[in-house]
Amino acid sequence: MVAALRPARSPLGRGLLTGLPVLAALLVLLVPSVTAGAVPARIPAAYGSTTVPDVGVPMSDGTTLVSDVMYPADRLTGERAGGTFPVLLSQNPYACDTTAGNLRGPGQAALGDPAYFVERGYIYASVCVRGTGRSGGAFELFGPRERRDGVELVAWAAGRLAGSDGTVGLTGCSYLGINQLLTASLLPRGSAVKAMLPACAGAETYRESMNSGGMPTQTRNYFTHLGTRMGPRAGAYGRALAANAQRGGDKAYAGAWAASRTPGDLAAAIVRADIPTLLWSGNLDLYAQGSQEMYTYLQNAYFHRPVHTSPAPGQRTTPRYQAVVGPWAHGEGVDRAVALDWFDTWLKGRPTGFATTTTPLHLYRQGTRTWLHTTAFQQVRTYTPYYLGPDGTLGPTPPRAGGADRISYTEPSAADGRLTYTTEPFRRGAVLAGPLSASLSAGSSGTNLTLIAQLDDIAPGGTATKITSGSLVASLRALDPDRSWRDAKGVVVRPYGTFTADRYLRPGQVYELTIGLSPRVARLAPGHALRLTLTTRTPEADCSAPVGVDPCFPTDPQLRTLPGTYTVHRSPAALSAVNLPLAGGAG
Known part of the structure; x- marks a missing residue:
């Protein structure tokens, strides 16, 4: 469903990193790039893949969630490979009635077939979100119990999932991106999660994606048809949510319900968990602004600046929090090779340049087919x-x-x-x-x-x-x-x-x-x-x-x-x- 769009090649590829024209003295330009001008390493497949379906994962409240787990396999025999591997964990609500829908359906489309990562030395576990597909429980759209599930799923993936080496990366796009941020906010420092890639996600839920300037957007259609995407329990929730907003109820405003689902308010907690984060979005995405704001909030929290203050050109940054914003719509543009580099950097210690860049914000320049690699998206102090x-x-x-x-x-x-x-x-x-x-x-x-x-x-x-x-x-x-x-x-x-x-x-x-x-x-x-x-x-x-x-x-x-x-x-x-x-x- 989602193609990796590359009208200007990969944002981290050769040429785009070293050949940007100078804008002006006021503009903080690309200096050292993420990969020092190198194409992201195209790591060849070392394994095949094999899938274990319908793995039950009990939660502390007695509800059982269902996961489908893809393992590295011997390329000749097809048998599961020996040894242990890091785990990539996604929490997916879409098309989860079947293993095929969970692993290769719309929820996974942005990053493509998980076998790509499995064949390069990862276990991939996709868990059906509470209240969707084969998982039990009631659907609550990023509610408190669902967020608690995320923490318990990390413990399962690190400590109880067969073949796990004890380290975890969180991955996924849209719903699967937002729930990474919510899960991370509840994890302690030093947890098993060593990196995450919340694609098609950002700082806000009420603003930008659900409402524009206080009026519901096209995303209302998403909620009224949630049942076709996630099943009848989610469908009932979505219809009630849309009806409440339509009549001017509490969901029409940025009140308690919205505030509890606003990742930007959790930036300090995410930084305390010390999880390197690569946000991935597009100028046509639902989170074009929110992804850049989330990046800013994380950088601010890391350096003990007021979290929600405006960024300054040339401000101190850390490579632990990065963002890519390209010429893409929602669910598009994620480069799997770059994603692999990100996870390999933090879960396997492979030197990719990600951990040393001084320009961790990567922005597509409309009208040029080039990229700006910088530190802050507000480049001008006087408008x-x-x-x-x-x-x-x-x-x-x-x-x-x-x-x-x-x-x-x-x-x-x-x-x-x-x-x-x-x-x-x-x-x-x-x-x-x-x-x-x-x-x-x-x-x-x-x-x-x-x-x-x-x-x-x-x-x-x-x-x-x-x-x-x-x-x-x-x-x-x-x-x-x-x-x-x-x-x-x-x-x-x-x-x-x-x-x-x-x-x-x-x-x-x-x-x-x-x-x-x-x-x-x-x-x-x-x-x-x-x-x-x-x-x-x-x-x-x-x-x-x-x-x-x-x-x-x-x-x-x-x-x-x-x-x-x-x-x-x-x-x-x-x-x-x-x-x-x-x-x-x-x-």
Whole structure:
């Protein structure tokens, strides 16, 4: 289902590591690479594989989980190989009714057939999550008992699984990535887990993947159809969760349920467990921002900085926590050879360069097919505001006269459903590097409003290429000042919304709104321009995807309060701007 996409070759491959063009003095560039310019070692298979199905694993509450275990085998006889091996452990809820579904179904697709790792000297144990497939118990979507299961499964894999050498690596993508972070947060320092690779995962559950700016995303479809992916017990849970959010219940907000499932809040505990972690995501993933935030939180915790503070270019980093963010969607792009190198580094002591890199953050640069290897994803300390102006202009000079534009709560294809603002072409091109935000002065004829902001790269011929986007429901505009990141001038460049309660608007009053746009590293070619587009709804056709990050499904309270005409102000007294992390080469 998932292909290893390599439009620019492996992020750790030769050429990409040593041939990046210089951006500017402000941009922290690739220095020594992860592998010092070498292609990740393509380790040949030394074994075959054999599978032991339906291995029962009793939990402390009496529930039995079911695992399917793949062992290294003699390539001639097919018999299980002698000796002991490190164990790669995944906790999988998908297609777990059968051994084939558990080991080679959608849950394992991102990293491919586990036999790849088994043939190179690992035992692979995939355990059906509580309440799914052949495992007993009730499904609870990362709930406290499920997290406890993770700890007990580590003890089983290290101490009771036949053939184990006592060391464990955690692996998997999406659900199988998030539960690694939750398990790690409960493990003591010196546990059997020596490394983990939480792919397609990040710091947040409520934000980004489930909700965009306070409105449910396409991921609601995932929950309403959970039964087809995980079985009837999970299906009932998913339908109840989606219904609760739709009626505006507690699951529609970032309350206790969401907080208990937010990996970013557990960064300090994960660091105390001392488990090297490689996050793997993509610019089109559900966790494009959350993966970079999780990387930042882990680095901060390791160096005893405030965990949720903004990163600084050139900050001290450790190679124990790394992240790859490529040009991929959810579940795509994981390079198995790189994953093998990661596990071999920490479980087998093989020298790969991972343990010595000084640039542990690996970011794909849109528009260049190259990679930036650095320490922090916020590369710019002082942002450049580009202000909304008359006649659809967007520029670095604030407007001198009053003005406003109106937009309705309607489909973007409608005449009054879209506003666009475009810069002059950047003669020398430009580089954007980091999180972005739009600071808008806006009001509504009603008691609420919602705006979607999209930033595009506009070629001289008019072709638009999306760079990034974000959205906000204005009644959920409150920010957490301790977690929102500001630039050197105090401008909020990465807002962190509280999303705990609605504060409705007074009709006709102007409000200052800050919309977060997902971080990117992007190069604009000379002669290209930037265009900011404001809309109020995601096209209906785009909301049928099984998962996504676009605001698609207003809750019942939002359906009652969002209709109206919105006014976006652009005057000296009520400025509106997009805050750009211009890292050099602009002009």
